[in-house]
Amino acid sequence: MPDQLLFAMEVMLNGLMAGVLYALVALGFVLIFKASGIFNYAQGVMALFSALTLVGIMDGQIPFSHLINAIFGTDLHHFGWHVPAVVAIFLTVIVMAVFAWLVQKFIFRHLVNQEPILLFMATIGLAYFLEGVGDLMWGSDIKKLDVGLPQGINEWIDITTFEAFGYGFFIDNLDISATIVAIILVAGLIAFSQYTKQGRALRAVADDHQAALSVGISLNFIWILVWSIAGFVALVAGIMWGAKSGVQFSLSLIALKALPVLMLGGFTSIPGAIVGGLIIGVGEKLFEFLIGPMVGGATENWFAYVLALLFLVFRPQGLFGEKIIERV
């Protein structure tokens, strides 16, 4: 098999894996938009905040220690213990649930029935606030995140493809883990929404707020629930991306990778986020491989948006989005 074809196959496989990581970020946006019509600008910062909290808990870091030390002249930094990853993840989920409750109580409860643009602006404010709180709480140094996920080349794929084609494919173990986690996450979300009372209530709210209210579903509870789930999804995304680069404030920029995925897959569809992520991942990687060298490279950022725009022209609601019908 020609080298270029093998390289293209390797790029395509890695594109699929990258697409899963994009989809993980996009999922959080979809959940909140579907349930409340809010485009949550803070989703990227939620991934950052949850990852910061996870590392902070794992390392036994004292929250707000810089602030405490500055005010009281103390020299506190760590509790002196190390929390196992599983326990730390569980505690972080609780923190994100408390965050969801606070967001609902202090922001969105007061903005019910407001214009979508106002809700969007509120999430912008929330993003900057949360980034500042994260900085105060955990500091802005880059933190190594190790929850035990394997990283580096997958030896089995390398050897197997080498024996088959004479060229060993590179697939990152972390990407394989992300794919497995994403599959479990999506299956769990689908099972939750199909087979649990709360899940069905969530779907009812997503379909029609007023109808859901009329049958006694608490909008307040559902919104806290959905923000909590989005917080959990953000944590998963934060773990996967943070394991690559360390947990640092640029982690919030991963939201930029989710936007073309949402445009393509639709803002209201979980399968859309997955398929959109895969299309964007493969599309941008193959374009960079095939066309990039002819145009100076670094095409991925803009090509993802071009691809999404092309889809928008023909299907404004995205691949799996609900058809937009405006009655007059």
Next chain:
Amino acid sequence: MRLLAMATAAVMAASPVMADLVFPSLSYRTGPYAANGIPFADGYEDYFTLLNERDGGIGGVPARVLECETGYNTEKGVECYEATKGEGALVYQPLSTGITYQLIPKATADGIPVHSMGYGRTSAKNGAVFSNIFNYPANYWDGASHAINHIMSLGDISGKKIALVYHNSAYGKEPIRTLEELSKKHGFELMLVPVDHPGQEQKSQWLQIRQQRPDNVLMWGWGVMNQVAIQEAANIRYPMENFIGIWWSGSENDVLPAGEKANGYKALTFHNLGKDYPLFDDLQKYVVDAGKAAGAGDQIGTALYNRGMYAAMLAAEAAKTAQELSGNAEITPAEMRDGMEALEMTEAKMAALGLPNFGPEFKVSCENHGGNGLGAVAQWDAAAGSWNLITGYEASDQDVIGALVDEDSAAFAAESGITPSC
């Protein structure tokens, strides 16, 4: 009694008041690049605090650091400049190539010097054109040459393939022209691998490197791009000793997330590393123990802290030179500029400051605002968690770089209507 108090106040107001020597610090303690901005800003501020606490300032005049948060954002950086220049600012460290480019015409018009140490517009080395801009002791083109010289010192470079993984911005593209010239001169193949901002996802780039197997990889990265690149290099099992970053890709922040896998990674530098210098004892005594350390006081001795401290040391030495030249303790920005242009750093001077062998020796002149262009290579020891210099401060290829500086500065002079003069 009231009359006496008023009279006293009037006399005090009429008396000459000892002004501060103002050194603005355009820092970034927030945003995606905060992890790099904090140690530099801490080092810059701590050095001036030390001078104030230990020596009573510079030439008897207290130094005042005027910190302004830029968030590594060019627009905010320019706002900071405008907001602080009226405070008697003596010299600006923009700490961003983008901000430096914006400040070149503004600061020149205002008569305030700018020190873009190891960044900014490389051809500002030509002081005949860039009268107020200084970039000593080394610039990006020196860095490109240092990296190639280091590779050549380890074996024949002819016929080798060398990849440049670079931030796809004005900063990242800086070394390309120099590397192209050096590739013609030494016969190596240059492979360009751009990475878009912020560089969180680099799978395509490192697959390309895995497929094309360059002998060496150079990196001009910043922020998250560095950490991801080092992790991806480790993932594809690229030999770390063949991977060399510019000095902005050579901090502890860049290597720690990859853990043991980053062992052997190299980075260029124009100053020494660690804190095994007498000056750090004084920092501990007069600054840290006195509770006057900048920030959280937890960055002392890191690569970027040392760089900030080195920048402050060079600013203070230039201020001393200016005081000697002008005979004034309270110097003006114009006198500071003259001091920077007459600055000479010798090993004896650095040793007397408590920083022996901390930086290269260099001399600034009207024609040469970039110093001697000396630089060294450091290597990361993951087990010890420290950077170690593995070369001395060595010269760059001035035959190639000098011509490029002349060409680029002449173009700037022509488009800006500047008549070069010294």
